[in-house]
Amino acid sequence: MxxxxxxxxxxxxxxxxxxxxxxxxxxxSVDHQVNESVRHILQQVRTRGDAAVLEFTAQFDQLEAASLSALEISADRLQQALQTIPSEQREALEQAAERVRDYHQRQKQDSWQYQEADGTVLGQKVTPLDRAGLYVPGGKAAYPSSVLMNAIPAKVAGVSEVIMVVPTPAGVVNEMVLAAAAIAGVDRVFTIGGAQAVAALAYGTETVPQVDKIVGPGNIYVATAKREVFGTVGIDMIAxxxxxxxxxxxxxxxxxxxxxxxxxxxxxxxxxxxxxxxxxxxxxxxxxxxxxxxxxxxxxxxxxxxxxxxxxxxxxxxxxxxxxxxxxxxxxxxxxxxxxxxxxxxxxxxxxxxxxxxxxxxxxxxxxxGPNHVLPTSGTARFSSPLGVYDFQKRSSIIGFSADGASEMGKVASILARGEGLIAHARSAEYRIRQGEE
The missing domain is CATH 3.40.50.1980 (Nitrogenase molybdenum iron protein domain)
Known part of the structure; x- marks a missing residue:
């Protein structure tokens, strides 16, 4: 022992x-060789699209395909997995999904506005992301629970399209992962993985659409790729x-x-x-x-x-x-x-x-x-939160001044802008100040 x-x-x-x-x-800290390898893969996918993804999939996952479309799993195939897995697995997935969905429904934020006495309207417009990418580990490690935890908050937030990527080394598919995707409402699934899958989601290819945010766990190559593409797309965290x-x-x-x-x-x-x-x-x-x-x-x-x-x-x-x-x-x-x-x-x-x-x-x-299992690690809970619906929503400020409000606040903006030496800013605000009120 x-x-x-x-x-x-x-x-x-x-x-x-x-x-x-x-x-x-x-x-x-990322190994220098891993960094170089990931940057090469990202650059190749960014410039060569589908062809590069196919080459890396054949190289790393021993999975050959004539086209990237051939590596997409249909909605019917997801439903087939849901129908054929053992009933106790399906019931457990569905019960877990129901609890995750119920909890996350309570996180959803709504737009709001308020009106000031002079008629000025201020507020916030809350909008879901258009498209989210979900990375799911494959091979020896298969995590249907991660599918639920990442996809359900996105769907509750109102994300129109969730694109899932999952490696299937040598073509080995995990049926519970596919069933979980069906239950969670994933829209499209591609059997690709590694840094090349992150690159496809971040930059888009002829077949894989570009997403706005990438979430989900992966190995060091996936984590490094997520770190590299941050800024082009959003990411959940580097766990x-x-x-x-x-x-x-x-x-x-x-x-x-x-x-x-x-x-x-x-x-x-x-x-x-x-x-x-x-x-x-x-x-x-x-x-x-x-x-x-x-x-x-x-x-x-x-x-x-x-x-x-x-x-x-x-x-x-x-x-x-x-x-x-x-x-x-x-x-x-x-x-x-x-x-x-x-x-x-x-x-x-x-x-x-x-x-x-x-x-x-x-x-x-x-x-x-019910609460999300995607959580901040390595002391980052000091400033970070669990993955949630709010990660798939963005906020836009709403500002609508009335004539009275524009005239009054224009004086404040003018003073501050001139203090900063930004005269065009000042004059833009001053145009809205009522004559005789200067």
Whole structure:
């Protein structure tokens, strides 16, 4: 069995701040060769369109096609997948989709206006994006839940067309992914992946339409490509390894907490699992559960590497200090496994998603709770939010001055514009000032 040596920290130790910073450090710098490769692929797709996408798909996915149209999956094929997957899978997807849709309906923002006393109208017009691109990992990793989490908010926002790309190495298609696309209302699906798929969505080709925003997870090539095309199109985020932080009062079954930590550690070797508790003896019990349960896990080697390299069990004085440490970490997933989570919630400032109480496993949020599972990582919860309907809506300011308002505010604008030396600005405003009011 793989040896487990999880980092133990105490908020009382003199070097706690330094030790915590070292634990949280994650190098997201892009390998030079990856950068060069991605830039080459983007340039080729931008200039050669379909032909370049076909060449890279054959090279990287061993999937040959005479045309890019041949790599588009029809709506009928999506429905076929929905009809033929096992009934329990379909029911689970549909139930999850219903909950995700219901939650996100409540996020939808509407346009608004108000009128001032002199008749001036101000407001905001909220408009959905015209077209969104959804990247879905393929091959060994297949995530139908990601299809639901990314496509449903776009559709709730009113996006007219959602274009999904999913690699199918050697032509291997995941039926649940196609079924999820049918349930979520995805409009078009292309079996392409990697940086070439991101490029096709960002720039458009003869067959793949250009989108306004690209969302969805991918490998380092996909993440690097998204970073490169940002500005040409919008992107959701550049996600780092998955993270979970559990604050526990020492009263939850330690096996539950051990498995919650495993649930993130099994994603990959760089995933981070942290437990904070004021009870040192309880930390010992959780560690014992980890050692006992790890051999039962299918992805034991990945979990062990993750726990050894990036996990920690942290002792604090009390739950208030636990909240302060958590706020510094700003975790992607935060479980409040305590008797009164509502009281502790008031102390939490930075977290992607907050899971309340002993019964709320983070895994429920990944699939069927309703809130989005696309969350800020690597401390970015300090300034970022989960993916939502608002990511697929944009806002335009509405400004409509009455004659009285234009005359009055024209005086203010004139003074400020002349102060900045922008005389045309000043005179443009001054033309609207009523004669005799200067």
């Amino acid at each position: 793989t040896e487990i040596a999880i980092t133990r920290l105490s908020a009382r130790q003199a070097d706690f701040d330094t030790a915590l910073a070292q634990l949280l450090a994650w190098d997201d 780092g390894p998955s993270e979970i932080l559990v604050i526990c009062d020492g009263k939850t079954d330690p096996d539950w907490i051990a498995m919650d930590l495993f649930s993130q550690a099994e994603h990959d070797e760089q995933a981070q699992s942290i437990l904070i508790c004021p009870d040192a003896a309880y930390l010992d019990r959780v560690e014992a559960s980890i050692r006992r349960l790890l051999p039962t896990m299918e992805r034991a080697a990945i979990i062990a590497t993750s726990l050894n390299s990036r996990a920690a069990l942290i002792e604090v004085a009390d739950l208030a200090e636990a909240a302060r440490v958590s706020n510094r970490i700003a975790p992607e997933h935060l479980e409040l496994s305590v008797a009164d989570p509502q009281a502790l919630l008031a102390e939490i400032r930075h977290a992607g998603a907050i899971f309340m109480g002993r019964y709320t496993a983070e895994a429920l949020g990944d699939y069927c709770a």
